[in-house]
Amino acid sequence: MVANQIDLAFSGDLTDPWVVALxxxxxxxxxxxxxxxxxxxWPAGPPPSVLVLHxxxxxxxEADRLRRLRDAERAPRVILVAGPHARYHQIMAWSGxxxxxxxxxxxxxxIARHLGQANAPRVAPQRPVPxxxxxxxxxxxxxxxDALGPAGYAPRRERDDPLxxxxxxxAWDVPVLDPDWSTRLAMAAQRRGVIALLGLADRRTVATARAAGAIACLDLPxxxxxxxxxLDRLTAARRSVPSRRDSSHPHRPRSFDRQSRVRTP
Structure with a gap:
C-alpha cells in the first residue's frame, strides 16, 4: 500500500540512516x-495535508512553533516519530x-497505515490465512x-517457541532478556516468516532482529x-510471487526471500 494523492511534508535529520529509512x-x-x-x-500556497516529523x-x-503552524488555516494532520532521547514529560507536552x-x-x-491511504477500504484475504x-x-x-480472526486470518496459539x-x-513475543533470543529467531527464520514483537523496541534490538532474519518488527505493547x-502487506507480496516451495524448508514460501523483506538500517 502506498500513500496516494496526499500532499505530504517530511521533517527530520536526513544525515541519519534511520531517518532516511523512515x-x-x-x-x-x-x-x-x-x-x-x-x-x-508555511511558505506561500496551501500547507501540506499531512506533516511527518522525526x-x-x-x-x-519547537512545540510552540508547531502550535502556531497548527493554528493556521487548514492545519495539517501531524505524525510524530519520537527518537530515543525524547523524555516522557516532553512526549506528554507534545501529545496534544x-x-x-x-x-x-x-x-x-x-507509518503507511497512518498517512491517509487507510481511507481506501481494506481488502481482507479471500480465505483465512494461517x-x-x-x-x-x-x-x-x-x-x-480476537483481532486477527475477524480480519481474515486463522491464528493458532503456540507456546513460546517460534519453530x-x-x-x-x-508472530513471536520475543524474550529479549534471554541471551539466546536472536539465535532462536534465526533458526525459526530459516523455515518461516518471523514477525518479531519486541518489548520497548530500540534501534539496537530491531537491528539485531533484522540481522537474525525477522521479516518485520513491531513494538510492544x-x-x-x-x-x-x-500481515496484509505480506499476504499481498506472497500472492505476487509464483507458488513454489523451497524443498529444504517445506513450510517457508519463497516470497519470504529478499523481495518481501522491508529493510531497516
Missing amino acids: RDAIRTPSLRAIGEELPER RATLSVA LVDVLLPEATAGET IALACRQWELGRLLE LGPEPWV IDPDDLIFV
Missing part, C-alpha cells in the same frame, strides 16, 4: 522535505499537538487472536491493527 518507507511522489526544523510559517528530542520552543505518535525503531513498518502466535503472555495472545507449527508466518497491516 522517509523511504513513505512511498509517495508528493513528498516534500522541509528540513530539520519547522518553519515559522525528532530525536522534543523541545518546548500531534494526531499520531509512533516509536522510532518500528515506525517504518506501519498464522502462529508464539506468546509468553496469555493476554497478548488472546488480544491478537512450532506448519503456518508460513509466526502492540496495536493489533499494526500486525494486521503487516
Whole structure:
C-alpha cells in the first residue's frame, strides 16, 4: 500500500540512516522535505495535508512553533516519530499537538497505515490465512487472536517457541532478556516468516532482529491493527510471487526471500 494523492511534508535529520529509512518507507511522489526544523510559517500556497516529523528530542520552543503552524488555516494532520532521547514529560507536552505518535525503531513498518491511504477500504484475504502466535503472555495472545480472526486470518496459539507449527508466518513475543533470543529467531527464520514483537523496541534490538532474519518488527505493547497491516502487506507480496516451495524448508514460501523483506538500517 502506498500513500496516494496526499500532499505530504517530511521533517527530520536526513544525515541519519534511520531517518532516511523512515522517509523511504513513505512511498509517495508528493513528498516534500522541509528540513530539520519547522518553519515559522508555511511558505506561500496551501500547507501540506499531512506533516511527518522525526525528532530525536522534543523541545518546548519547537512545540510552540508547531502550535502556531497548527493554528493556521487548514492545519495539517501531524505524525510524530519520537527518537530515543525524547523524555516522557516532553512526549506528554507534545501529545496534544500531534494526531499520531509512533516509536522510532518500528515506525517504518506501519507509518503507511497512518498517512491517509487507510481511507481506501481494506481488502481482507479471500480465505483465512494461517498464522502462529508464539506468546509468553496469555493476554497478548488472546488480544491478537480476537483481532486477527475477524480480519481474515486463522491464528493458532503456540507456546513460546517460534519453530512450532506448519503456518508460513509466526508472530513471536520475543524474550529479549534471554541471551539466546536472536539465535532462536534465526533458526525459526530459516523455515518461516518471523514477525518479531519486541518489548520497548530500540534501534539496537530491531537491528539485531533484522540481522537474525525477522521479516518485520513491531513494538510492544502492540496495536493489533499494526500486525494486521503487516500481515496484509505480506499476504499481498506472497500472492505476487509464483507458488513454489523451497524443498529444504517445506513450510517457508519463497516470497519470504529478499523481495518481501522491508529493510531497516
